[in-house]
Amino acid sequence: DRISDARWFKKLSSCSKVGDPRPGQPYKGGDFCAFLPDTKEGQKTAMLLKKAFEHGLTFQIKSCKGEERVTWGLIPHKTSWDGGKARNGYPDAQYLREVCTVL
Numbered sequence: 001d002r003i004s005d006a007r008w009f010k011k012l013s014s015c016s017k018v019g020d021p022r023p024g025q026p027y028k029g030g031d032f033c034a035f036l037p038d039t040k041e042g043q044k045t046a047m048l049l050k051k052a053f054e055h056g057l058t059f060q061i062k063s064c065k066g067e068e069r070v071t072w073g074l075i076p077h078k079t080s081w082d083g084g085k086a087r088n089g090y091p092d093a094q095y096l097r098e099v100c101t102v103l
Contacts, residue, residue: 022068025068027061027068027069027070028067028069030070032072032079033079034049034078034079035079035081035089035090036049036078036096037090037096042096045096045099045100045103048099048100048103049075049077049099052075052103057073057074057075058072058075059073060073060074074102075099075102076088076095076099076102077099078095
């Protein structure tokens with residue numbers, strides 16, 4: 001399978017909300033990229049990830065050294081073309097099944 005579908009996310013800086021580590025405090029945004037295979041299953045997963053993003057489930061805010069930062073949430077993403085499962089990359093034969101279970 002070709003890995004050619006990259007999803008770019010830009011999470012802008014803003015103020016945290018109820019349920020975040022320090023509600024009302026500003027946090028830094030960031031640029032995030034995830035990769036999916038260019039297959040029917042990869043496209044289905046992309047649609048599910050888009051819905052998760054639209055519902056605010058893709059990212060979370062964590063406090064680090066007194067500063068609030070955006071990080072990936074609990075949904076696993078492949079952030080590298082290679083390196084295998086241990087490095088959040090491919091090959092990982094179970095990834096699409098695992099991420100769809102989470103979604």
